[in-house]
Amino acid sequence: GPSRAEYARVRGWFEAHGFHVVHDSPLRIALVVAGTAGDVAAALGTPIRFFHDRDARVYHGPEAAPALPAEVADSVHGILGLDDLPHFEPLVRLGSDDVALGPKDFALVYGAAALQASGATGAGGAIAVIVRSNFPDADVAAFAAAYLPAGTTLDVQRVFADTDPGMLARAEVTEVLLDAEWAAALAPAVRVNVVIGDRSNDIPGAIEKAVEGRLGDVISVSFGLCEIRASTAETELFDVWYAIANAQGQTVLVASGDDGATACLPNTRPAVNALAASPHAVAVGGTTLDPRFDASGNATGYGGETVWNEGRGAASGGGESLVFARPRYQLGPGLPPLTGRGLPDLALVANPDAPGYVMVSGGTSGVVGGTSAATPALASALALVNEVQGAAGLGQLGPTLYRLAGEQARGLRGPVFHDVTQGTNGLFAAAPGFDLATGWGSPMIDALAPALGGGGGPCVPESQCLVPGTGGARRSCAAEWLVEASALARRPSGIPRVRQFCRDGDPGCDADGMADGQCTVNVALCLNVLDERRRPGAPGASDRTARRMHGDRTDHCSRGTRRPAGPRAPARERRGVGRTIPRPRDSPVPRVRGATVAHRAGYAAIVGRPNVGKSTLLNALVGTKVAIVTPKPQTTRNRLLGIRTLPGAQIAFLDTPGIHEARSPLNRRMVETARQALAEADVVLLLIDAATGVTPGDRVLASTLAPLPATTIVVLNKVDRVARPELLPLMATLGELLPGREIIPASALTGENVDTVLGRVVDALPEGERLYQADEYTTATERFLVQELVREQLFRQTEEEVPYGTAVLVEEFTERPEGDVLFVRATILVDRPSQKPIVIGAGGQRLREIGRRARLEVEALCGRRVFLELFVKVEPGWAKNPRRLGELGL
Numbered sequence: 001g002p003s004r005a006e007y008a009r010v011r012g013w014f015e016a017h018g019f020h021v022v023h024d025s026p027l028r029i030a031l032v033v034a035g036t037a038g039d040v041a042a043a044l045g046t047p048i049r050f051f052h053d054r055d056a057r058v059y060h061g062p063e064a065a066p067a068l069p070a071e072v073a074d075s076v077h078g079i080l081g082l083d084d085l086p087h088f089e090p091l092v093r094l095g096s097d098d099v100a101l102g103p104k105d106f107a108l109v110y111g112a113a114a115l116q117a118s119g120a121t122g123a124g125g126a127i128a129v130i131v132r133s134n135f136p137d138a139d140v141a142a143f144a145a146a147y148l149p150a151g152t153t154l155d156v157q158r159v160f161a162d163t164d165p166g167m168l169a170r171a172e173v174t175e176v177l178l179d180a181e182w183a184a185a186l187a188p189a190v191r192v193n194v195v196i197g198d199r200s201n202d203i204p205g206a207i208e209k210a211v212e213g214r215l216g217d218v219i220s221v222s223f224g225l226c227e228i229r230a231s232t233a234e235t236e237l238f239d240v241w242y243a244i245a246n247a248q249g250q251t252v253l254v255a256s257g258d259d260g261a262t263a264c265l266p267n268t269r270p271a272v273n274a275l276a277a278s279p280h281a282v283a284v285g286g287t288t289l290d291p292r293f294d295a296s297g298n299a300t301g302y303g304g305e306t307v308w309n310e311g312r313g314a315a316s317g318g319g320e321s322l323v324f325a326r327p328r329y330q331l332g333p334g335l336p337p338l339t340g341r342g343l344p345d346l347a348l349v350a351n352p353d354a355p356g357y358v359m360v361s362g363g364t365s366g367v368v369g370g371t372s373a374a375t376p377a378l379a380s381a382l383a384l385v386n387e388v389q390g391a392a393g394l395g396q397l398g399p400t401l402y403r404l405a406g407e408q409a410r411g412l413r414g415p416v417f418h419d420v421t422q423g424t425n426g427l428f429a430a431a432p433g434f435d436l437a438t439g440w441g442s443p444m445i446d447a448l449a450p451a452l453g454g455g456g457g458p459c460v461p462e463s464q465c466l467v468p469g470t471g472g473a474r475r476s477c478a479a480e481w482l483v484e485a486s487a488l489a490r491r492p493s494g495i496p497r498v499r500q501f502c503r504d505g506d507p508g509c510d511a512d513g514m515a516d517g518q519c520t521v522n523v524a525l526c527l528n529v530l531d532e533r534r535r536p537g538a539p540g541a542s543d544r545t546a547r548r549m550h551g552d553r554t555d556h557c558s559r560g561t562r563r564p565a566g567p568r569a570p571a572r573e574r575r576g577v578g579r580t581i582p583r584p585r586d587s588p589v590p591r592v593r594g595a596t597v598a599h600r601a602g603y604a605a606i607v608g609r610p611n612v613g614k615s616t617l618l619n620a621l622v623g624t625k626v627a628i629v630t631p632k633p634q635t636t637r638n639r640l641l642g643i644r645t646l647p648g649a650q651i652a653f654l655d656t657p658g659i660h661e662a663r664s665p666l667n668r669r670m671v672e673t674a675r676q677a678l679a680e681a682d683v684v685l686l687l688i689d690a691a692t693g694v695t696p697g698d699r700v701l702a703s704t705l706a707p708l709p710a711t712t713i714v715v716l717n718k719v720d721r722v723a724r725p726e727l728l729p730l731m732a733t734l735g736e737l738l739p740g741r742e743i744i745p746a747s748a749l750t751g752e753n754v755d756t757v758l759g760r761v762v763d764a765l766p767e768g769e770r771l772y773q774a775d776e777y778t779t780a781t782e783r784f785l786v787q788e789l790v791r792e793q794l795f796r797q798t799e800e801e802v803p804y805g806t807a808v809l810v811e812e813f814t815e816r817p818e819g820d821v822l823f824v825r826a827t828i829l830v831d832r833p834s835q836k837p838i839v840i841g842a843g844g845q846r847l848r849e850i851g852r853r854a855r856l857e858v859e860a861l862c863g864r865r866v867f868l869e870l871f872v873k874v875e876p877g878w879a880k881n882p883r884r885l886g887e888l889g890l
Contacts, residue, residue: 078233111446122187128216222372249393257317286350307423
């Protein structure tokens with residue numbers, strides 16, 4: 001949080017303007033104040049008015065956006081709570097069938113019974129469920145008496161975030177009872193803290209209370225919030241609370257939603273649940289389960305699952321966030337190409353009718369469902385896992401789940417998920433591996449529990465070995481792969497964390513030299529593939545800051561041109577029309593070894609054969625999406641520049657088309673573009689595909705690079721697809737081809753060793769001032785980027801049906817003041833008449849899908865609404881027409 005002085009300044013300003021403080025955050029993340037409508041109008045510059053919705057319901061809210069004076073504006077990210085509109089919706093679904101899963105059935109189907117058989121009951125653990133209504137104790141007791149072992153008394157406690165809101169509507173009370181009963185259903189000895197928000201600050205206040213009070217090892221949230229309608233400040237506040245919870249060892253589970261891919265009904269635009277969109281939460285989707293009931297109605301085993309979709313808007317929530325970019329852990333085998341954070345992460349039974357969950361409400365047993373049922377049930381299962389592992393909490397679970405699922409997808413471990421491959425949530429279909437309907441599928445709790453153990457104890461550097469042709473550089477053996485260099489605290493579960501959040505005044509917290517709100521923990525140092533132990537000044541954990549990227553890129557597509565700051569911009573970038581794109585404001589930049597005293601700046605060219613991952617590496621090195629990526633070879637046609645600005649360095653990365661034997665005019669221009677980049681570069685990154693090995697084309701390219709004065713670094717890419725022992729022979733071959741050059745095994749897709757590549761590039765750069773402004777991350781014009789985003793979706797949606805000879809030309813790119821809309825008209829060029837109907841598809845369906853997906857990408861880029869109009873034109877020989885190639889920037 002902010003410093004005490006900054007927090008006190010904001011607090012004092014509100015008190016001086018008539019507000020009284022309702023709640024102070026010990027971590028100084030949020031400040032809750034109250035005042036009259038007159039106080040709001042005088043202090044924040046907007047009166048509070050009454051409004052009617054389409055159903056004649058009356059609400060109050062501000063007439064305009066609140067404004068703060070400069071003295072406090074920079075310290076306040078957003079103001080929430082000025083209206084009483086219904087933001088959060090309980091996600092419980094009532095069933096109409098009389099067949100339901102009991103706790104014993106659920107445990108048997110998903111493998112939790114094995115943990116129960118070992119004696120696990122959840123003893124010593126706690127679960128916090130987030131609600132906004134009080135509830136009757138009698139129903140919880142009746143559930144335990146009817147469906148849990150005889151004599152079970154559940155430890156269910158009320159914790160009020162502020163005042164008691166009383167009993168609210170039936171749906172609210174049903175949600176509370178469902179959460180409380182099923183949070184304890186598998187782990188009857190766990191303490192369930194029902195955290196109840198008040199009427200004015202219901203869900204945010206309850207989440208804050210659960211985090212600040214550390215009220216559960218697992219936090220379960222079963223409410224929905226339309227991401228499109230939520231403010232950025234609101235969405236980011238939840239992300240901050242979840243991140244703090246993770247650092248404290250708390251795992252946050254959030255229901256992905258019950259409206260399929262359209263979480264903002266009646267608006268049918270694709271959208272996700274904002275409460276589940278944070279990368280620091282595990283989003284829980286829904287399935288329809290076959291529990292193999294016997295004649296007595298008891299489950300006998302796992303009979304398979306499909307995506308929960310009953311129609312009528314009742315389906316597993318899923319899709320891509322428009323606020324949060326794809327987190328690093330969502331890169332890897334089995335994962336589709338994503339732009340935003342994809343959800344759900346996993347799924348469990350949610351269909352209320354086939355079968356649903358049994359519960360007690362109003363003294364009567366009933367059947368319910370929805371992802372709001374799957375979420376507390378998973379929380380109960382994790383309480384068993386925590387007990388078996390002897391862990392106080394698993395913390396951020398997402399990266400570990402994705403690692404385990406990725407290993408399962410590559411055949412490196414036994415299954416830990418039931419892969420759901422049938423069904424759709426209305427827009428996204430289930431598929432092998434990860435999908436946006438059920439994530440990785442449903443967890444096998446008995447297999448997941450030992451896999452989450454991770455071994456514990458400090459990590460120890462593995463054996464070292466010499467690699468031929470590397471000048472004697474010491475490297476970790478590729479067969480004994482190591483994690484990135486950083487300081488990690490190992491907990492009993494093996495889940496690493498860097499720092500432990502604490503409250504001001506905690507013993508040892510403020511005296512350790514760390515910023516307020518944090519305290520240090522014991523760490524164990526792991527080495528990267530290059531041995532840093534003997535190098536002075538090697539970085540620790542504080543030298544590497546995780547990159548956080550949001551979709552909040554301000555109004556990029558409506559501002560004036562920005563020019564490079566220095567004189568060395570290449571001619572192609574200097575003559576470009578339009579402005580360069582500023583880096584997202586909230587993306588912190590890491591400090592890189594080698595950028596200590598003198599500032600370094602220069603150009604690094606990324607070269608290699610077609611389809612070796614050059615564009616994927618560019619995006620990983622820059623830290624945001626600059627280049628499009630598709631499975632088609634030679635997707636990159638133009639030279640594209642991506643900029644990474646660090647505290648002591650600035651690197652301009654040149655992504656180039658694949659160098660190959662070119663015959664057509666188009667291909668010859670592409671290869672010439674790549675060779676020009678080599679002549680301008682201070683550093684050359686030569687990418688080799690580890691999965692294909694060293695090819696004749698790689699050998700020719702290596703011989704071309706050998707005499708160049710630029711420093712050459714060999715990046716052995718796609719190591720995630722190769723068994724570790726196979727890497728050493730490849731590295732030895734490359735060492736013979738390019739003696740003395742550094743060879744770095746890496747995976748641009750998963751991010752493995754990308755930071756190492758970045759650090760080596762910085763080391764090789766000449767000293768100099770910045771070449772571009774610090775907030776720029778590309779020199780490409782917006783018009784060009786939009787053109788590329790459409791081409792990306794064209795390639796992805798047509799796959800192998802349309803050959804490489806297609807192009808996209810943006811012919812109109814204008815702002816329309818009505819509705820603040822960016823209007824884009826683009827033409828897809830095809831070479832033959834037979835290709836036009838393929839692009840359009842039956843009834844125009846494929847062209848509409850290309851347009852829909854491209855529009856979402858463009859809106860994420862521009863931060864505003866976009867109207868995209870697509871046409872398809874047959875233009876034989878366009879790739880041989882110099883004029884047309886020039887219009888396409890080739």
